[in-house]
Amino acid sequence: MSPCSAGSAMRNTTRLRGQVCPRTLRVAGFALSTVAACRWAVTTAFLSWRPSAGSLPSARRGVSEVASRHRFIASEAGHIPNYKGDFQPDEEEQLVQQKLRDHQATAPRLDAATEVRTLVEYNHGWGVMSTNSGSMPGYPSGSVVGFAPDEKGRPLMVFSSMSDHTQDLKKDSRCSITIAAKEFKGAADGRANLIGEATPIESEEERKAAREIYLKKHPKAFWIDFGDFTWYRLEVKQVRFVGGFARAGAISGKDWASAQPDPISAFAGGVAAHMNKDHRSSTVAMVRNYVGIDVDDAEIVSVDSLGMFLQVTRTPKDSDQSQQYKIRLPFIRKLNDRKDAHSVIVEMSQASAEFIPEK
Template sequence: MHTLARTVQFFTAAALVHRASAFRRTFAAGRIASPRASRSAMAAAAAESGGAAADAEREAMQRFMAHQKTAAKLPYPVQARSVFAYAPGYAVLSTLCKADEGYPAGAVVGFAPGADGLPIFFLSSISGHTQDLLASSKASLTVTAGNFDGADSARVNLLGDVRKLTEPADVAAAREVYLAKHKDAYWIDFGDFAAFRMTELRKVRFVGGFAGAADVAPADYLATAPDAVLAYSAGVASHMNDDHRDSTAAMVRHYVGLSGIEDAHIMSVDSLGMQVRVKRAGGESFKLRLPFPRPAESRKDVKDLIVEMTRASAGAS
């Protein structure tokens, strides 16, 4: 409604300025006899123009919402698994506080994504959260997407049991995975650090942004794989944002049907399309889904699809 209100104000003001200019020209030429009558006519015309503009904007937003409702998106289990797999490697670990029984405690910790979709940690024995886990394995990990920038960005919460690894083979395997994610983490070999792992997954909560939340069944989460295209999404998005922002805006106008696009910034690219943050002439900024005409299975597919969509959108206003 805020978008609609601002649009109505903009078009109404523009219409008034236009009508006022026309009135001054006509009056100066002596073609009207009654300024009062002309003012009434001008007000009526402005109201009619503003109403038409509001109707057009309302219809455009209805088309936009209908498009977004059916736009191809990754299934929730794939989205959740992808956020976890491609996150920068730091997240909020929540534990049951040993020092204040019954209260939750949170700490930002490093983690590495295991191939099975569960997190691996190397924690210091002197840390409060380590003592919490040794007293109770109940914990959760909240992981944000690499491009997280607010409440409309993706995050996933894994709820389960985190336990210390004791078998030498398990510790060695965890060390290899952790160092693959955190190459400079030499400190994991210090004597006061130990390997921990989430061994049981009880619940998965995924939030992909506004109106995009779901509880994902642990079995579905564990059975799926992260989206392959998202692995190189950052490079594709960076290239488009640096060199082809006008093309992205044209694609939004052409495929989504939104006008007044001043800027379009690609947030991420997956096998089914792109997440784009747009800014409209009225000042509002929001994210939308820009789907591909067909799924992409490789980096070449992504390039070919974007070129195809750019050509189809050429000249869109």
């Protein structure tokens, strides 16, 4: 698919969205949030967000408290198979699934703002911006744009005066940008929709700072110094987030500005790639040891300071059909740096050596 056709496809996606302004601007993130919420309605779900150990006074927060800060719809078993209709697994398989649900319900994970801030920080630097179309009033317009977040998580962008989205912003600064996780492959992966107002950066000092930040994310962006390009910054009012099936919510602009990305995730891609290529059997063994279920395969999808998300493949007993879903594998202690990541994974691998599958 060419860049132009890709952009067109993404524009069509944005037309499925709901309103950001009185003229009904829809963007992909909210539509996907609705899908997640529908799945939540038919699964064992509750309003909560799984905090990191000690970060909140209670592991499960009340609806009113969540609504006042991070609104999050979550099912701890959202990625675990749910059997429907006449077919039901045998008693042994039901016990295995319940064991997995119980484990996942207490597995430490990043708080909402940190997880989403991490997603945006370590994204590849491209997203879909939705604006109110100036040429077709009342309709949304979508464009693939480059960005780099500043220290407050505000996307910094540089636009040509000839671009449609630049002309749209001159008439109405209200917009949003939808950003997917770097490892995004489908509905089970995270994405965020940042909603706010994008306005030109007026200060020369701030423009220089924006240029420096942008080039770290896009080192080959030679066009940023062209005379008809203008620096923009999105002042975030709200962030809508979908973390996969049955996990969706919102973060206020104030909380977003104070959130910081997880430091371990900065180099997590290399850790995951190494483990998946050279030590895949050790990951399977760790699932068997620490989660307590038998799996055929386990691929590390992401790594943070509190644990890993894995895509596991498992074939239930007396079945010839395998299942794939995501699970959380917590670390035995919080990671602070690259050295910690190496030592903890080695320690967990060694402790799980007896569970390595036979070849």
